[in-house]
Amino acid sequence: MIIAVDGPAASGKGTLAKRLATHYGLAYLDTGRTYRAVALALMEDGVALDDGEAAVRAAGAIDLGALEAPALATAEVGEGASQVAVLPELRTVLVARQQGFAREAARAGRGAVLDGRDIGTVVLPDASVKLFITAEVEERARRRALELTGSEAGPAYERLLAALRSRDARDCGRASSPLRPAADAHILDTTHLDADAAFWLATRVVDEALAA
Numbered sequence: 698m699i700i701a702v703d704g705p706a707a708s709g710k711g712t713l714a715k716r717l718a719t720h721y722g723l724a725y726l727d728t729g730r731t732y733r734a735v736a737l738a739l740m741e742d743g744v745a746l747d748d749g750e751a752a753v754r755a756a757g758a759i760d761l762g763a764l765e766a767p768a769l770a771t772a773e774v775g776e777g778a779s780q781v782a783v784l785p786e787l788r789t790v791l792v793a794r795q796q797g798f799a800r801e802a803a804r805a806g807r808g809a810v811l812d813g814r815d816i817g818t819v820v821l822p823d824a825s826v827k828l829f830i831t832a833e834v835e836e837r838a839r840r841r842a843l844e845l846t847g848s849e850a851g852p853a854y855e856r857l858l859a860a861l862r863s864r865d866a867r868d869c870g871r872a873s874s875p876l877r878p879a880a881d882a883h884i885l886d887t888t889h890l891d892a893d894a895a896f897w898l899a900t901r902v903v904d905e906a907l908a909a
Protein backbone atom coordinates (compact mmCIF):
# COMPACT_ATOMS: atom_id res chain seq x y z
CA MET A 698 0.00 0.00 0.00
CA ILE A 699 1.30 3.41 -0.97
CA ILE A 700 -0.33 6.49 0.58
CA ALA A 701 0.32 9.95 -0.89
CA VAL A 702 -0.35 12.91 1.42
CA ASP A 703 -0.13 16.42 -0.03
CA GLY A 704 -1.09 19.88 1.14
CA PRO A 705 0.12 23.39 1.92
CA ALA A 706 2.54 24.38 4.68
CA ALA A 707 1.25 23.97 8.25
CA SER A 708 -1.84 22.04 7.14
CA GLY A 709 -1.10 19.22 9.59
CA LYS A 710 -0.24 16.81 6.77
CA GLY A 711 3.07 15.76 8.38
CA THR A 712 1.49 14.83 11.71
CA LEU A 713 -1.28 12.97 9.92
CA ALA A 714 1.08 11.16 7.52
CA LYS A 715 3.34 10.00 10.37
CA ARG A 716 0.36 8.74 12.32
CA LEU A 717 -0.95 6.83 9.28
CA ALA A 718 2.49 5.24 8.81
CA THR A 719 2.53 4.03 12.42
CA HIS A 720 -1.10 2.84 12.30
CA TYR A 721 -0.66 0.78 9.10
CA GLY A 722 2.98 -0.26 9.75
CA LEU A 723 4.33 1.56 6.69
CA ALA A 724 7.66 3.25 5.94
CA TYR A 725 7.48 7.04 6.07
CA LEU A 726 9.22 9.83 4.14
CA ASP A 727 8.63 13.55 4.68
CA THR A 728 9.69 14.80 1.24
CA GLY A 729 9.70 18.42 2.47
CA ARG A 730 12.76 17.42 4.47
CA THR A 731 14.59 16.46 1.26
CA TYR A 732 14.10 20.03 -0.08
CA ARG A 733 15.00 21.40 3.35
CA ALA A 734 18.23 19.34 3.44
CA VAL A 735 19.27 20.79 0.06
CA ALA A 736 18.46 24.35 1.19
CA LEU A 737 20.41 23.89 4.44
CA ALA A 738 23.45 22.49 2.61
CA LEU A 739 23.50 25.52 0.26
CA MET A 740 22.94 27.97 3.12
CA GLU A 741 25.77 26.45 5.16
CA ASP A 742 28.11 26.67 2.16
CA GLY A 743 27.07 30.26 1.43
CA VAL A 744 25.79 29.22 -2.03
CA ALA A 745 22.88 31.10 -3.68
CA LEU A 746 19.56 29.27 -3.50
CA ASP A 747 19.06 29.59 -7.25
CA ASP A 748 22.28 27.71 -8.08
CA GLY A 749 20.80 24.65 -9.82
CA GLU A 750 24.09 22.77 -10.23
CA ALA A 751 25.01 23.09 -6.56
CA ALA A 752 21.47 22.10 -5.57
CA VAL A 753 21.62 18.95 -7.72
CA ARG A 754 25.00 18.03 -6.18
CA ALA A 755 23.60 18.52 -2.66
CA ALA A 756 20.53 16.41 -3.54
CA GLY A 757 22.72 13.48 -4.57
CA ALA A 758 24.46 13.54 -1.19
CA ILE A 759 21.34 13.47 1.01
CA ASP A 760 20.86 10.47 3.31
CA LEU A 761 17.11 9.73 3.19
CA GLY A 762 17.41 7.82 6.46
CA ALA A 763 18.84 10.80 8.36
CA LEU A 764 16.42 13.66 7.90
CA GLU A 765 15.49 14.08 11.55
CA ALA A 766 17.97 16.88 12.36
CA PRO A 767 16.24 19.75 14.23
CA ALA A 768 18.21 22.23 12.07
CA LEU A 769 15.97 21.17 9.15
CA ALA A 770 12.81 22.22 11.00
CA THR A 771 13.42 25.98 11.25
CA ALA A 772 11.23 28.54 9.48
CA GLU A 773 14.30 29.95 7.73
CA VAL A 774 15.20 26.56 6.22
CA GLY A 775 11.53 26.03 5.25
CA GLU A 776 11.59 29.32 3.37
CA GLY A 777 14.88 28.31 1.70
CA ALA A 778 13.35 24.94 0.77
CA SER A 779 10.43 26.69 -0.92
CA GLN A 780 12.97 28.71 -2.94
CA VAL A 781 15.12 25.77 -4.11
CA ALA A 782 11.93 23.80 -4.85
CA VAL A 783 11.27 25.96 -7.93
CA LEU A 784 14.41 24.55 -9.66
CA PRO A 785 13.22 21.89 -12.17
CA GLU A 786 16.62 20.15 -12.34
CA LEU A 787 16.60 19.72 -8.55
CA ARG A 788 13.03 18.40 -8.59
CA THR A 789 13.99 15.75 -11.17
CA VAL A 790 16.73 14.40 -8.87
CA LEU A 791 14.68 14.52 -5.65
CA VAL A 792 11.58 13.01 -7.26
CA ALA A 793 13.69 10.06 -8.50
CA ARG A 794 15.11 9.55 -5.00
CA GLN A 795 11.63 9.74 -3.42
CA GLN A 796 10.33 7.17 -5.94
CA GLY A 797 13.32 4.99 -5.05
CA PHE A 798 12.32 5.16 -1.37
CA ALA A 799 8.80 3.92 -2.18
CA ARG A 800 10.18 1.16 -4.46
CA GLU A 801 12.58 -0.03 -1.74
CA ALA A 802 9.73 -0.20 0.79
CA ALA A 803 7.63 -2.23 -1.67
CA ARG A 804 10.57 -4.54 -2.36
CA ALA A 805 10.91 -5.13 1.38
CA GLY A 806 7.24 -6.18 1.43
CA ARG A 807 6.23 -2.99 3.18
CA GLY A 808 4.17 -0.10 1.89
CA ALA A 809 4.98 3.56 2.41
CA VAL A 810 3.49 6.93 3.24
CA LEU A 811 5.08 9.94 1.54
CA ASP A 812 4.02 13.49 2.28
CA GLY A 813 4.76 16.68 0.37
CA ARG A 814 3.33 18.89 -2.34
CA ASP A 815 3.44 16.75 -5.52
CA ILE A 816 3.29 13.15 -4.28
CA GLY A 817 -0.12 12.32 -5.77
CA THR A 818 0.44 14.32 -8.96
CA VAL A 819 4.09 13.61 -9.87
CA VAL A 820 6.06 11.38 -7.48
CA LEU A 821 3.57 8.52 -7.06
CA PRO A 822 0.67 9.05 -9.47
CA ASP A 823 -0.31 5.36 -9.01
CA ALA A 824 -0.52 5.57 -5.19
CA SER A 825 -3.23 3.35 -3.65
CA VAL A 826 -4.70 6.31 -1.75
CA LYS A 827 -4.21 10.05 -2.24
CA LEU A 828 -5.08 12.54 0.49
CA PHE A 829 -4.94 16.30 0.06
CA ILE A 830 -4.91 17.97 3.48
CA THR A 831 -5.79 21.62 3.61
CA ALA A 832 -7.08 24.32 5.97
CA GLU A 833 -7.76 28.02 5.63
CA VAL A 834 -4.56 30.04 5.85
CA GLU A 835 -5.74 31.99 8.92
CA GLU A 836 -6.34 28.72 10.77
CA ARG A 837 -2.94 27.36 9.76
CA ALA A 838 -1.27 30.58 11.01
CA ARG A 839 -3.27 30.38 14.25
CA ARG A 840 -2.16 26.78 14.89
CA ARG A 841 1.49 27.57 14.07
CA ALA A 842 1.46 30.67 16.33
CA LEU A 843 -0.04 28.67 19.19
CA GLU A 844 2.57 25.95 18.76
CA LEU A 845 5.51 28.39 18.60
CA THR A 846 4.51 31.11 21.07
CA GLY A 847 1.64 29.69 23.14
CA SER A 848 -0.59 32.51 21.86
CA GLU A 849 -2.85 32.43 18.81
CA ALA A 850 -2.94 36.18 18.13
CA GLY A 851 -0.61 39.18 18.13
CA PRO A 852 2.51 40.02 16.11
CA ALA A 853 3.70 36.40 15.82
CA TYR A 854 0.34 35.43 14.28
CA GLU A 855 0.50 38.35 11.81
CA ARG A 856 4.09 37.44 10.82
CA LEU A 857 3.24 33.77 10.35
CA LEU A 858 0.13 34.61 8.34
CA ALA A 859 2.17 36.77 5.94
CA ALA A 860 4.89 34.09 5.67
CA LEU A 861 2.35 31.32 4.96
CA ARG A 862 0.62 33.44 2.31
CA SER A 863 3.90 34.04 0.51
CA ARG A 864 4.88 30.33 0.82
CA ASP A 865 1.47 29.26 -0.55
CA ALA A 866 1.88 31.67 -3.47
CA ARG A 867 5.34 30.31 -4.32
CA ASP A 868 4.37 26.63 -3.85
CA CYS A 869 1.16 26.98 -5.90
CA GLY A 870 2.51 29.40 -8.50
CA ARG A 871 5.76 27.75 -9.59
CA ALA A 872 5.94 26.37 -13.12
CA SER A 873 7.43 23.02 -12.12
CA SER A 874 5.01 20.67 -10.26
CA PRO A 875 2.96 23.33 -8.47
CA LEU A 876 0.99 22.37 -5.38
CA ARG A 877 -2.46 21.14 -6.42
CA PRO A 878 -4.65 18.17 -5.58
CA ALA A 879 -4.50 15.17 -7.93
CA ALA A 880 -7.79 14.62 -9.78
CA ASP A 881 -8.33 11.41 -7.76
CA ALA A 882 -7.26 12.83 -4.37
CA HIS A 883 -9.57 12.84 -1.35
CA ILE A 884 -9.66 16.42 -0.08
CA LEU A 885 -9.67 16.77 3.69
CA ASP A 886 -10.29 20.32 4.89
CA THR A 887 -9.20 20.39 8.54
CA THR A 888 -10.14 24.03 9.23
CA HIS A 889 -12.81 22.88 11.69
CA LEU A 890 -11.26 19.53 12.66
CA ASP A 891 -8.76 18.64 15.36
CA ALA A 892 -5.87 16.23 14.69
CA ASP A 893 -7.78 13.19 16.02
CA ALA A 894 -10.83 13.87 13.85
CA ALA A 895 -8.62 14.39 10.77
CA PHE A 896 -6.81 11.11 11.49
CA TRP A 897 -10.08 9.22 11.94
CA LEU A 898 -11.47 10.54 8.65
CA ALA A 899 -8.21 9.68 6.86
CA THR A 900 -8.29 6.09 8.16
CA ARG A 901 -11.85 5.74 6.87
CA VAL A 902 -10.66 6.74 3.39
CA VAL A 903 -7.68 4.36 3.56
CA ASP A 904 -9.74 1.46 4.93
CA GLU A 905 -12.31 1.91 2.15
CA ALA A 906 -9.53 1.87 -0.44
CA LEU A 907 -8.06 -1.28 1.11
CA ALA A 908 -11.45 -3.02 1.09
CA ALA A 909 -12.15 -2.11 -2.57
Ligand code: DC
Pocket residue numbers: 706707728729730732733775778779782812813814815816864868
Ligand atom coordinates in the same frame (compact mmCIF):
# COMPACT_ATOMS: atom_id res chain seq x y z
O1 DC B 1 6.50 20.53 3.88
P1 DC B 1 7.65 21.51 4.17
O2 DC B 1 7.22 22.79 4.80
O3 DC B 1 8.73 20.85 4.95
O4 DC B 1 8.25 21.87 2.72
C1 DC B 1 9.23 22.84 2.55
C2 DC B 1 9.19 23.34 1.11
O5 DC B 1 9.65 22.32 0.23
C3 DC B 1 7.83 23.74 0.59
O6 DC B 1 7.55 25.12 0.79
C4 DC B 1 7.87 23.42 -0.88
C5 DC B 1 8.91 22.34 -0.98
N1 DC B 1 8.37 21.01 -1.26
C6 DC B 1 8.08 20.69 -2.56
O7 DC B 1 8.20 21.55 -3.44
N2 DC B 1 7.67 19.46 -2.90
C7 DC B 1 7.52 18.51 -1.96
N3 DC B 1 7.13 17.27 -2.32
C8 DC B 1 7.77 18.81 -0.60
C9 DC B 1 8.19 20.08 -0.28
